[in-house]
Amino acid sequence: MTGRRRPFSGAAMMPSCGRRLLLAAALAVAAGMLAPFARAEDVLHLYNWNNYISDDTLRRFEQRCGCRVRQDYYSDNEEMLAKLEAGAVGYDLLVPTGNAVESLIRRRALRPLDKARLPHLGNVKPEFANPWFDPGNRYSVPYASTVTLIGYNVEKLRSLGLPTDSWALIFEPRHLEKIRGKVTVLNSQRELMAAAMRYLGHSVQERDPTKWEEAERLILRAKPYWATFSNSTYIKDLAIGNIWVAHGYSNDMFRAREDAKAAGRPFGIGFTTPKEGAVLAVDSFVLHKSGGRPDLAHKFIDFMLEGENAADVSNLIGAGNTNAAAMPHIRPEIAAEPAIFPPPATLRQLEMLRDFDPKLRRTLSRMWTEIKVR
Amino acid sequence: MNAPGTRPTRWLVTAPPTLFLLVFFLLPALIVVLASLRQPGEFGGLAPLTGLADLGAEAYRFLLDDIVYAEIFARSFVVAGLTTLICIVLAYPLAWLIARSPQKRRDLLVLLVILPFASNFLVRIYAWIMLLGPANLLYTPAAVIVGMVYVHLPFMILPLYTNLEKHDPALLEAAQDLGASAWTRFWRVTFPLSLPGIFSGSALVFIPVLGMFAVPELLGGTGDILIGNLIKEQFLDNRDWPLGSALSILLTVLVLLLAGITAWAARRGLHGTEAVS
Numbered sequence: 001m002t003g004r005r006r007p008f009s010g011a012a013m014m015p016s017c018g019r020r021l022l023l024a025a026a027l028a029v030a031a032g033m034l035a036p037f038a039r040a041e042d043v044l045h046l047y048n049w050n051n052y053i054s055d056d057t058l059r060r061f062e063q064r065c066g067c068r069v070r071q072d073y074y075s076d077n078e079e080m081l082a083k084l085e086a087g088a089v090g091y092d093l094l095v096p097t098g099n100a101v102e103s104l105i106r107r108r109a110l111r112p113l114d115k116a117r118l119p120h121l122g123n124v125k126p127e128f129a130n131p132w133f134d135p136g137n138r139y140s141v142p143y144a145s146t147v148t149l150i151g152y153n154v155e156k157l158r159s160l161g162l163p164t165d166s167w168a169l170i171f172e173p174r175h176l177e178k179i180r181g182k183v184t185v186l187n188s189q190r191e192l193m194a195a196a197m198r199y200l201g202h203s204v205q206e207r208d209p210t211k212w213e214e215a216e217r218l219i220l221r222a223k224p225y226w227a228t229f230s231n232s233t234y235i236k237d238l239a240i241g242n243i244w245v246a247h248g249y250s251n252d253m254f255r256a257r258e259d260a261k262a263a264g265r266p267f268g269i270g271f272t273t274p275k276e277g278a279v280l281a282v283d284s285f286v287l288h289k290s291g292g293r294p295d296l297a298h299k300f301i302d303f304m305l306e307g308e309n310a311a312d313v314s315n316l317i318g319a320g321n322t323n324a325a326a327m328p329h330i331r332p333e334i335a336a337e338p339a340i341f342p343p344p345a346t347l348r349q350l351e352m353l354r355d356f357d358p359k360l361r362r363t364l365s366r367m368w369t370e371i372k373v374r
Numbered sequence: 375m376n377a378p379g380t381r382p383t384r385w386l387v388t389a390p391p392t393l394f395l396l397v398f399f400l401l402p403a404l405i406v407v408l409a410s411l412r413q414p415g416e417f418g419g420l421a422p423l424t425g426l427a428d429l430g431a432e433a434y435r436f437l438l439d440d441i442v443y444a445e446i447f448a449r450s451f452v453v454a455g456l457t458t459l460i461c462i463v464l465a466y467p468l469a470w471l472i473a474r475s476p477q478k479r480r481d482l483l484v485l486l487v488i489l490p491f492a493s494n495f496l497v498r499i500y501a502w503i504m505l506l507g508p509a510n511l512l513y514t515p516a517a518v519i520v521g522m523v524y525v526h527l528p529f530m531i532l533p534l535y536t537n538l539e540k541h542d543p544a545l546l547e548a549a550q551d552l553g554a555s556a557w558t559r560f561w562r563v564t565f566p567l568s569l570p571g572i573f574s575g576s577a578l579v580f581i582p583v584l585g586m587f588a589v590p591e592l593l594g595g596t597g598d599i600l601i602g603n604l605i606k607e608q609f610l611d612n613r614d615w616p617l618g619s620a621l622s623i624l625l626t627v628l629v630l631l632l633a634g635i636t637a638w639a640a641r642r643g644l645h646g647t648e649a650v651s
Binding site: 103189226228365368372373 | 413414415416418419421440442445591594595596597599607611613614617
């Protein structure tokens with residue numbers, strides 16, 4: 001796959017009349033044809049997750065800076081990294097998850113932040129500042145967080161008397177027998193094996209293959225009870241009632257709950273962070289070296305650090321917020337949701353995924369293949 | 375002096391396809407072979423090549439070390455074979471019907487066969503999710519076969535149709551005059567003549583099915599992983615290019631081997647029927 005060349009269209013229009021307007025139009029067309037040589041005027045290029053910043057927020061930023069924001073989207077970190085690796089250029093800002101930030105830093109693909117231009121940096125919650133993937137926040141400013149957890153059909157699980165606060169629900173045959181074929185788990189080697197590791201009391205950053213083999217055995221024992229591996233269809237399936245339990249992301253569970261509510265279903269969707277601990281993902285703004293407008297990028301990051309603007313991501317998609325000043329602006333029922341805003345005790349139980357060396361990656365991939373085939 | 379200037383003409387005619395094969399098949403294949411012998415990079419891609427010591431068959435050894443990879447290969451070939459067979463059975467009557475219908479309607483029918491290509495592949499697969507869900511077939515191996523057959527059916531119909539269309543009706547009339555029953559006429563005349571169409575259709579179905587990863591991913595259940603999924607996983611999720619390359623090379627070699635055997639058997643088969651008749 002090759003990176004798409006980004007068209008830089010002439011945005012500035014000369015204030016003029018009649019013939020000069022025509023000339024301006026002709027120039028704009030010419031500028032379009034000469035795109036690779038033209039300099040972008042006040043356009044910020046953002047490479048972002050789909051549905052991660054509301055149009056409303058963007059509109060407010062555009063008004064304030066007198067510029068425009070152009071977005072391209074990706075659906076996972078690997079896709080973004082692969083496109084950048086293949087030579088996609090012209091992006092001022094990216095929104096990668098922790099381990100991808102670390103990868104990008106080590107590849108020297110990022111521009112260091114100029115903190116003098118980020119007066120609102122102090123709004124970041126202390127527990128999210130200075131992360132392991134970017135000590136001292138030299139390159140990244142956290143934006144939002146999600147937890148990988150269990151979502152479930154509240155009424156169904158209550159009537160079956162099953163626990164909803166433990167990974168045992170998706171790994172223990174004695175529970176699974178009651179919900180056979182009504183469970184989906186993520187189609188992701190890293191996420192599913194991480195859940196199994198936490199249930200077994202291991203770290204998700206464990207490097208000893210024998211510990212991972214334990215996780216493989218646990219998964220193989222539970223697999224016959226699962227309906228399928230699903231990365232996105234579980235949102236719909238939960239909201240409709242096709243499945244009763246799903247392993248997935250907190251913001252997706254939030255959406256399933258909203259969908260079920262909007263459709264007037266006779267059941268509700270709940271989601272809980274298992275007591276054994278889970279995976280936490282923190283997405284951050286970083287400046288890509290190929291971007292031509294670091295000035296706008298800094299302005300945008302600082303704008304997004306203001307509490308009112310930072311709150312939108314929680315109100316819109318139910319993501320956790322890494323910004324202390326945002327909290328008063330977040331809808332109370334969302335701010336009170338412990339699965340979206342983990343209390344300190346839970347937060348200590350959460351771990352972020354890290355990249356492994358190629359050898360361990362290969363070993364884990366073989367285990368994953370065995371999981372799929374057996 | 376028979377046919378002067380044959381040499382240069384022949385060169386001129388065969389050079390472009392030869393060049394095409396060299397540039398777009400052999401060269402990429404060699405690059406993939408080289409990639410399969412190198413070491414994976416820390417962030418994906420390949421580790422920098424510092425010397426010959428960095429080259430090795432490690433990826434191949436890793437694949438042969440565990441029976442699970444052989445199982446996936448076997449399973450993929452079974453799915454591809456089954457898909458091809460079902461496509462032949464479904465496509466044959468249809469292609470025959472189109473070939474026998476009046477000239478005017480033929481173009482319309484062929485157009486109808488191609489029509490599904492007008493909408494996006496993924497949209498059509500999602501439609502199958504809706505259809506198979508209520509039938510309790512979603513997330514099963516059967517769903518994968520249904521999806522594969524659906525996607526590849528036109529590739530079987532079209533070559534069969536172009537073959538059947540060319541059959542001379544006089545042959546069948548002659549067979550009838552000689553007292554052959556309808557079944558004998560089909561089995562002894564139409565079918566042997568249509569073998570080239572079946573072979574090219576089978577190649578167009580069998581080989582792409584082996585590489586198709588979207589269908590098992592969207593319609594299959596917890597155990598439905600095919601060789602295409604495995605290769606895709608190595609490149610996109612696992613960032614292990616050498617292993618993915620090694621899998622691709624093994625697949626290419628197996629397919630070429632199979633094609634060779636089929637061609638050899640077909641030639642023998644044709645000689646066999648000639649000897650009988």
